Amino acid sequence: MADRNIIEIRNLTKIYDLGAIQVPALKGLNFEIEEGSYTAIMGPSGSGKSTLLNILGCLDRPTAGAYILGNDDVAHMSDKELSGVRGARIGFIFQSYNLIQQLNVIENIHVPLFYQGKDISDYYDHCEKLAQKVGLGDRLDHRPMELSGGQQQRVAVARSLVNEPLMLLADEPTGNLDSTTEQEILDILDELHAEGRTLLVVTHDDAVAERASRVIHLKDGQVDKDIRKQDSDRKSENQFQEA
Amino acid sequence: MYALALIRTFQAGLKSLRLHKLRSGLTMLGMIIGVGAVIALVAIGEGASHDAQEEIRALGAKNVIIRSIKPPSMREQMHGDWESFFRRWMAFYGLKRTDATRIKDTVPGVSRVLPMLTKRMNAVHDRREVGCQLIGTFPYYPEFTQAEMVAGHFLNTAEENTKASACVISLSLAERLFAGHNPLAEEIVVRGYESEQVFQVKGILRERADIEKLPQLPGSMGQTIAANVYIPLSTFKSLYGERNVDRSVGNLVLEAVELSEIRVEFDTVEDVLPALPLIDEALKAGRDERDFEIVVPIQEMVALRNQKARDTRMLLYIACISLLVGGIGIMNIMLATVTERTQEIGVRRALGATRLNITVQFLVETLLLCLVGGAIGVSGGWAFAEFREFLTGDSTIVKAWSVIMAFGLSVLIGLVFGLYPARRAAHLDPIEALRHA
Structure with missing residues (x-):
């Protein structure tokens, strides 16, 4: 894998100002994420996991420090600029799938492109290919209500890929799924990793973290452990080939 | 995009x-x-x-209509004295032919004046008898009221000059009196309290409908009743006298009105409103009571x-x-x-x-x-x-x-x-x- 860093975090600090008291959630984090890596972020509740996820997803801004995504420091961008960054560089996968109920599979996959100003008529084939890639080529006109949880999460994965993001950001992607479906989704993530995509998964589930090549443990707003597993990289690829 | x-x-x-x-x-x-x-x-x-x-346009925007009305003193209850009894029973009031000429002569912008005499009568043909309004007027009456001829012609100058026993009847009267067959050149008898006259039908006139639907306009003396018989003014005068005595049977009311209505036509619409005080002035001369009303369609329109x-x-x-x-x-x-x-x-x-x-x-x-x-x-x-x-x-x-x-x-x-x-x-x-x- 290339050594280019997709993400560089420098002294990332987030303090929640509750008026009377100030609650520090992140206390000066430093780490990099390389292109093509598969990283899990773990930690108990209150460790700053969610806060870090929000900042990495450009949904929130840090109080201090730098967050370089691609080549730009996005830490202090305006709301409008951040919207653009989210739409163009990040592919979100949520715990509760978060598909838009009134749209069918293909329209849901297309949503991020719409906000990039790209019309569905020009990208229909692209969206269809992604639906086929996650195994839903025969359900293009189904509404989320008509799909199982696993199928909905597959749509969400396809949607996260539609704008060719710099990284996929998954928040407990299997939290709402039974163990069989969980394996399916994790296999898809492995497949994407094998394709060279950069994955960042926030989870408290060891089974999910096991697939990653690197696990960053947070504790009290700081990096507690940063473990790189050279062999787990191969292991996950092997699992995929077996599957 | x-x-x-x-x-x-x-x-x-x-x-x-x-x-x-x-x-x-x-x-x-x-x-x-x-x-x-x-x-x-x-x-x-x-x-x-x-x-x-x-409807107002039908009355004519360039027109002013002056109608005879009973003056206030004649509308009072009888007081038991002979004068008030007489005033009520034998009422002489209303517009005169001299009023028409005075308006024509003194008010600027007046192009034509149309005097009208009316009388309540019965029209008879065959064995049918229909209550009607007998109207004596000039040949240009249809132009004044935007009425149109359905058949035949309206009274002409020759008939006016010769006091001919010619008449034009309104369409609804024609329908009721002739029930389908052609009234042209037929004769009708106009029967009143003490007279019976024969007229030859020269034409049928369709009046502007619905004039009575206008609540703003007080009921006019005859035009709203669709059963109308039009005869030359000269014929009317020679047959029924200078004073148009209207006796309503059973009412014991004897009223005398010389002209029931005068219509004044102006050259342009703009002339109408400034001339109103002058018309009032011309009519006030020789009167101690206001026995007329002035209806101004253009005012109604405004x-x-x-x-x-x-x-x-x-x-x-x-x-x-x-x-x-x-x-x-x-x-x-x-x-x-x-x-x-x-x-x-x-x-x-x-x-x-x-x-x-x-x-x-x-x-x-x-x-x-x-x-x-x-x-x-x-x-x-x-x-x-x-x-x-x-x-x-x-x-x-x-x-x-x-x-x-x-x-x-x-x-x-x-x-x-x-x-x-x-x-x-x-x-x-x-x-x-x-x-x-």
């Missing part, structure tokens, strides 16, 4: 409205009723005022136009209030929708939607509610107006401006009342919104 994106937003908006058909329908109801009411009421108001103006403007304004106020109420209803539902779709808003924000995108999305949905509601309202109001015209025969006129205004107001309401919910949606914190279940 932006245009296409906007079209897609409209399509998406329609889709989410269709998702909740009943709710969308109920939400639009206020708009539909408001807009429909505007269209229907304006159409009915316009139609009524159009009809009324047509009054009607003003009243119409007032009515229209009133309708607009009512319309604005109902649209306001409709708009508040729509805003209420949109606020509920925003709350309901908080998570969707969060997802869209995470997937790259800017605040503007979200604002536009919800604004478009509100706008669609208003536009669709407005369109249904316009067609409903229009249909109602047409249906009413079909039922009652009163004309209704759907004005282009009322349609444009109703649509414009719908759009305005949509923008005004959609903006707050839309902005509220746009300013939700994406993190909070995403967490919203």
